[in-house]
Amino acid sequence: MASGSDAPKQYGITKPLSLLGPVEADLQRTEELEKFLLESGLYESPDESARREEVLGKLDQIVKDWVKQLTSQRGYTDQMVEEANAVLFTFGSYRLGVHGPGADIDTLCVGPSYVNREEDFFIVLHGILAQTEDVTELQPVPDAHVPVMKFKFHGISIDLLYASVSLLVVPADLDISQGSVLYDVDEATVRSLNGCRVADQIIRLVPNFENFRTALRCLKYWAKRRGVYSNVTGFLGGVNWALLVARVCQLYPNAVPSMLVSRFFRVFTQWQWPNPVMLCSIEEEELGFPVWDPRKNPRDRCHHMPIITPAYPCMNSSYNVSTSTLRVMLEQFQFGNRICQEIEMNKTSWPALFEPFQFFEAYKNYLQVDIIAEDDEDLRLWKGWVESRLRQLTLKIERDTYGMLQCHPYPHEYADPSRQCAHCAFFMGLSRKEGVKIQEGQQFDIRGTVDEFRHEINMYMFWKPGMELAVSHVRRKQVPAYVFPEGYKRPRPSRHVNHQSDKNDTEDGTATRSPDSQLKRKHDSVGTDDIRYAKRSSTSPVHPKNSPQSGSTGDETRCNNQIKRAPSDASGGSPASPQASERSPDTILSAPRCTTTGAVCSGDAISKHSSVPLVENCTTPTVAVCTTLKRVAEKVVSELVGSERLGSNNSAELLESMEKEDVLAENVRFGGNGVAQGGLPEELEIRNYGGFYDDG
DSSP states (O other): OOOGGGSOOOOSSSOOSOOOOOOHHHHHHHHHHHHHHHHTTOSOOHHHHHHHHHHHHHHHHHHHHHHHHHHHHTTOOHHHHHHOOOEEEEEHHHHHTOOOTTOOEEEEEEEOTTSOIIIIIIIIIHHHHHTOTTEEEEEEETTSSSOEEEEEETTEEEEEEEEEOSOSSOOTTOOTTSGGGGTTOOHHHHHHHHHHHHHHHHHHHOSOHHHHHHHHHHHHHHHHHTTOBOTTTTSBOHHHHHHHHHHHHHHSTTOOHHHHHHHHHHHHHHOOTTSOBOSSOOOOOTTOOOOOOTTTOGGGGGOSSOBBOSSSSOOBTTTTOOHHHHHHHHHHHHHHHHHHHHHHTTSSOGGGGGOOOOHHHHOSEEEEEEEEESSHHHHHHHHHHHHHHHHHHHHHHHHHTTTOEEEEEEEEEEOOTTOSSEEEEEEEEEEEOTTOOOOTTOOOOOHHHHHHHHHHHTTOTTOOTTOEEEEEEEEGGGSOGGGSOTTOOOOOOOSOOSTTHHHHHHHHTTTTSSTGGGOOGGGOTTOTTGGGSOOOOOOOSOOGGGSGGGTOOHHHHHHHHHHSOOOOOTTSSOOSSGGGGGSOTTOOOOOOBOTTTOOBOOOSOOOTTOSSOOOSOOOOOHHHHHGGGGHHHHHHIIIIISSSSSSOHHHHHHHHHHHHHHHHHHHHHTTSOOOSTTOOOSOOOTHHHHGGGOOO
């Protein structure tokens, strides 16, 4: 019997599901996968790699000179000036080695305690970079959750963070993975340091780093092709995908990339969310920073897809995920699982897994969000603000329709080349929740929701004349041609499109059953045709002079009305003022609201000129549906907090069932010879999912 010292090292919080390595077919599939990734252009050239190293070297010298300059100006001794130092770290995709051509570089500058972020970083260093010839598109974002300076250096995109640690002299070999680096720093600094600390932990916690990198590169590419790669939109970003892939590597420590990709979809099509994904147990240190803990923190109970970072203080990296985006990702996991099964049975090949998701064929109804600015620079700033808030529109739609109207935000932007002004557009697919019964003439009313969203968007403190936002409801056949690749021909409606869209949209007759919803597009003042007119430079939220009574031409009136800024009343309805009747036709009128939650309820006395018409049928009584807002939190509390340990018996049963499936699969693959390496444990302990809750 093997001694304890001879036992294989365990990675992660549970024992692996399978210790088996690849057979010849797995190696062949891995070779084919790597060839496909190479041919898809996912690897940068040696010249670009060298240019990145050169840029990082120059940036490192700039921050070192910056700290020495500040040290000298503040009267420190010559020896202190000589020893003054800043250290530049990388994290994210570049640190993990999975970046592709044109990808940005996430960097962190660590400086001494007397060099602060507010003035020294965002003012002094910003000025130095602004005067550097090769630096362009410099954009400071000091109010971000993680304060950052964005710019391009020699054409390479850089995201630069800053952390001031409690040291007078920062050593060149500073190890930021040590907990001591967090002493006497604020939470913004902790968040800035967390990216590098998480990357270091991921590298340490995976069994085979090269296999992890190939699998992660593959799955990031897959996520982008399938439209589920975007943290800001409510899907998953780079660190989220890295943590999920790392967990699969821990469960299958001897698997090669082709096996890891297949097992990834197998695991996460069966995962019982909101049980968390964790690479290691969550530790609470004496520093007092908050960690993810749904038992103590009520907000943590509302997280739908917890993916916990492995470095203290452990946080949920996927707090942006909503019920709608989780649903979309689970559907895509099912797709990936089905294709991988076909690949393993030699029924198809790797390109089938990466077929792009046909978003504009998947739904019959969409929201189109047009972002307009005077020039490209203004558009870059305005778009960044609007895009960062698009997730809120998804959440508001879920809130005001009680989860009955499902919203699929698509994380790709499009531009109309025929427009004279700077422009881009985002789209969201709309569909009724599966299984909801409908009644003739009843529809969802999201006009107040959209009005509230537009009001919040227009609170942008750096708003300039010409920055405009238009939100419109378009049907599939009215989606503008510029979203399709050149030469693309729209297929006739089919029944094979993704996730129940045709079935639901056909059954509920989305936006087609009531007389108001049958109005022609010329009555939709922010329609896809109407927004093609000239840009505007007015800053006024309301423009009575542009109303039809002013004597302006029909085209001018329509153009001015459809792209004007939203009214500034916070209620989402018409202001109680004499000017209300002078508002232009695209003004979103107020609708009945629930007396319990304030959410918009269905109503039928709505103007036909609304910019976002009634969208879908709704049959849920107002009083009853108000209570559904509590369900997610109650479910999480019951599953995650109802016992001493984090997780439920379902988690253990899930992993046990996965283990049995793997045993069966390996028996079949090896001709019934059974599992090698002494088999696998029959039961996986729940405490490994949240041992930090155990009292014992």
